Amino acid sequence: MIPNQCSFCRGTLAEGKTEFMVRIGSEIIVIKDVPAYICDQCNESYFTPDTSRRIDAILEAVRTGPVCGKPLAAIEVRMEG
Ligand SMILES: [Zn+2]
DSSP: OOOSBOTTTOOBEEEEEEEEEEEETTEEEEEEEEEEEEETTTOOEEOOHHHHHHHHHHHHHHHHSOOOOOOOOOOOOOOOO
16 A cells, blocks of 8 residues: 655655656656655655556556547657766
8 A cells, every 4th residue: 555654765755746657659648636645855656556546547548549638748858878
């Protein structure tokens, strides 16, 4: 389930909302207003199993057909070295 402290930095998790970003092929999908538990120190986000399922459902809808969304510009930069 959801840890009550961050497993990376031991910071405290607070309930909030975040953006979930994932790349599918050449498209970047950003899901806004995702309920999450967010670390107050490193901003790592944790999702409940229910939220993860809803994210998966949205990504599946994006993969399999047109979905109502707003196209965004994305900039891709490669880190050198
Ligand atoms: Zn943290």
